[in-house]
């Protein structure tokens with residue numbers, strides 16, 4: 353997305369059709385909450401999930417009268433059909449047929465079906481196929497799944513059919529996109545990416561060593577899915593977001609500053625060449641960037657509670673110690689190196705987060721292992737989808753080997 357790239361399409365006319373990927377997750381359920389308040393603006397064309405929560409998925413299918421649904425877990429197709437039939441029976445409404453797709457490629461098929469908007473709320477780089485499919489189909493891509501942009505890099509950018517096709521849903525990037533509406537790209541001096549600092553902000557390294565998954569899952573300001581929450585605690589989330597911002601807004605990583613803002617009210621800022629800084633502020637509520645992702649460039653009314661400027665409050669900002677929080681320093685290095693390095697950074701992290709949540713490794717092992725895997729990697733000269741997938745496979749295996757020796 354460029355600073356001047358504001359779509360001319362409008363949500364004021366016919367309802368926009370929405371393919372919602374990851375509908376049972378934190379982003380997905382909040383997106384349905386937004387849509388439920390704006391039924392005249394959106395029509396849910398399809399839903400997709402992994403398959404872990406079939407009861408919720410079936411409830412969503414019936415509540416939003418969705419004709420097409422997909423799950424990644426092939427073995428649960430019949431069970432999903434049963435759940436949907438049960439819910440349809442309970443609803444007392446006329447039953448319309450629901451097509452069910454199942455298997456690892458099912459979300460990609462939905463994403464490529466040509467909905468007006470594809471909201472990618474899947475967790476992990478498994479979201480890459482759907483991201484590329486949505487762009488190829490010409491849909492507007494409301495992107496929460498930052499991993500797909502980070503691992504796909506220039507492949508994802510090249511897949512865009514128009515400059516404004518990707519609308520960021522990540523709160524910081526939505527904030528930057530909003531700030532950029534008031535200036536031209538050539539007028540931007542730097543982006544300031546805010547970070548809450550996570551649950552261990554200010555802790556000594558020795559104390560963090562023994563933290564449990566439950567402690568790391570207690571995010572101070574946001575309620576999110578487990579992977580992004582652990583990534584916030586390790587600051588890997590901010591590393592991924594640094595790369596995401598660099599790719600989305602074409603700003604060199606050296607011109608992106610990370611600042612710790614524990615209140616999570618200022619979601620990010622843009623500093624312009626004349627010394628002016630524009631910030632976007634709102635109490636932490638993901639429905640706001642989700643709504644904007646769905647309705648861009650228009651704003652929907654009354655999506656979230658605004659700041660109460662007359663209440664006494666304080667916002668604080670401080671520098672991030674990037675030496676102590678190696679994840680952000682490493683993100684700068686992999687972004688500069690580009691090629692398949694960002695894919696390796698993310699894939700190794702996904703393996704480490706799963707191992708940490710399973711209680712198999714310690715908290716500090718996550719970033720240490722990612723750094724070791726990245727250090728061993730040799731990027732392919734050309735960035736192709738095959739090269740990305742091969743690098744990811746290698747990184748996952750290498751991380752597993754390192755973790756099993758601990």
Ligand SMILES: NC(=O)C1=CN([C@@H]2O[C@H](COP(=O)(O)OP(=O)(O)OC[C@H]3O[C@@H](n4cnc5c(N)ncnc54)[C@H](OP(=O)(O)O)[C@@H]3O)[C@@H](O)[C@H]2O)C=CC1
Nearest residue numbers: 374376377378379401402403404424474496497576577580
């Ligand atoms: N939550 C938040 O506030 C924010 C999230 N993000 C980003 O948004 C994305 C989603 O995060 P979040 O909602 O927290 O994650 P959750 O873990 O809450 O939800 C993940 C969703 O993805 C689905 N899913 C998992 N694997 C697959 C698959 N192979 N195919 C299709 N669907 C799949 C899950 O289905 P199932 O239930 O069946 O497992 C679930 O619906 C991440 O990239 C995250 O970094 C960014 C900013 C804020």
Ligand SMILES: CC(=O)[C@@H](O)[C@H](O)COP(=O)(O)O
Nearest residue numbers: 522523547548549550584589
């Ligand atoms: C809500 C959102 O966008 C998350 O990605 C958020 O950024 C997590 O917070 P921190 O990573 O700043 O702790």
Ligand SMILES: [Mn+2]
Nearest residue numbers: 522523524593
């Ligand atoms: Mn974010």
